[in-house]
Amino acid sequence: MNVIDTGKDIILSMKNLTMNYGNGPVLKGIDLDVYRGQIVGYIGPNGAGKSTTVRIMLGLQQGYSGEVRLFGEDIRTSGVAYKQRIGYVPETAELYDTLSAREYLIFSGECYGMDEKRAERKANMLMEQFGLSGSIDARLSSFSKGMRQKVLIISSLLHNPDLLFFDEPLSGLDANSVLVFKEILARLASEGKTIFYSSHIMDVVEKISHRIVLLANGQIAADGSFDDLKEQNKEGTLEEIFNQLTGFHEHAKIAQDFVSIVEEV
Numbered sequence: 001m002n003v004i005d006t007g008k009d010i011i012l013s014m015k016n017l018t019m020n021y022g023n024g025p026v027l028k029g030i031d032l033d034v035y036r037g038q039i040v041g042y043i044g045p046n047g048a049g050k051s052t053t054v055r056i057m058l059g060l061q062q063g064y065s066g067e068v069r070l071f072g073e074d075i076r077t078s079g080v081a082y083k084q085r086i087g088y089v090p091e092t093a094e095l096y097d098t099l100s101a102r103e104y105l106i107f108s109g110e111c112y113g114m115d116e117k118r119a120e121r122k123a124n125m126l127m128e129q130f131g132l133s134g135s136i137d138a139r140l141s142s143f144s145k146g147m148r149q150k151v152l153i154i155s156s157l158l159h160n161p162d163l164l165f166f167d168e169p170l171s172g173l174d175a176n177s178v179l180v181f182k183e184i185l186a187r188l189a190s191e192g193k194t195i196f197y198s199s200h201i202m203d204v205v206e207k208i209s210h211r212i213v214l215l216a217n218g219q220i221a222a223d224g225s226f227d228d229l230k231e232q233n234k235e236g237t238l239e240e241i242f243n244q245l246t247g248f249h250e251h252a253k254i255a256q257d258f259v260s261i262v263e264e265v
């Protein structure tokens with residue numbers, strides 16, 4: 001099977017997507033079609049434009065040119081209904097600290113059009129799966145980082161979306177929870193959900209992604225399965241491929257200089 005074109009529906013499509021905040025181009029013409037059921041690992045150096053791309057697709061960022069289609073519809077003209085089919089875990093999020101997890105999840109489910117009873121029932125069950133039943137009525141201000149992240153993950157999935165955007169979703173999760181979450185991703189994809197997964201944790205991206213898209217200098221520098229990239233770049237791990245494709249070979253020198261400066265008397 002060709003992982004780039006599975007012959008299924010195109011769920012997400014960008015054509016010549018460009019963005020400039022005013023200080024030069026951030027995205028320089030991105031063309032990408034993502035198919036139903038794909039897990040796309042979206043990687044790139046800090047500042048490459050990953051979050052910008054995601055914010056544009058979510059309809060949160062104006063001022064771009066080119067075309068973005070989700071579920072076949074141009075997001076400039078399709079209204080906001082498509083957002084009910086999307087789940088999103090942002091890199092950083094402000095939760096409503098004065099709400100309990102139960103209240104927050106009901107509120108979040110209702111924003112996605114769920115009725116209160118159904119949102120509460122699913123929230124209860126999903127919190128239990130993450131081992132958080134005992135905390136469901138505690139205020140979010142008392143939650144640890146990992147607990148908050150689990151609430152965010154549940155809130156992104158409560159309404160059973162078709163398309164998921166995850167930006168560093170593992171942040172703060174312990175090793176057991178990471179294992180569960182990776183398995184959840186694989187199952188969601190096999191059920192036909194499409195997952196756009198942005199992260200700097202290369203060994204996870206390497207393992208979970210059907211397809212890896214590397215953004216560098218506002219352009220797609222690589223696009224293929226991990227095996228494709230490994231073959232093209234003659235490197236062993238995604239971290240090494242990333243270093244090679246972004247032209248980075250100086251880690252030892254930078255570390256040495258950094259420590260010398262730290263130790264300067």
Ligand SMILES: Nc1ncnc2c1ncn2[C@@H]1O[C@H](COP(=O)(O)OP(=O)(O)OP(=O)(O)O)[C@@H](O)[C@H]1O
Pocket residue numbers: 021026044045046047048049050051052053
């Ligand atoms: N609201 C904004 N106004 C001006 N410039 C911005 C804005 N948001 C992002 N940028 C710039 O756009 C570029 C891409 O930023 P973006 O956040 O999309 O990168 P990223 O690939 O998600 O980075 P990271 O891996 O560090 O999260 C950066 O140079 C950043 O300074």
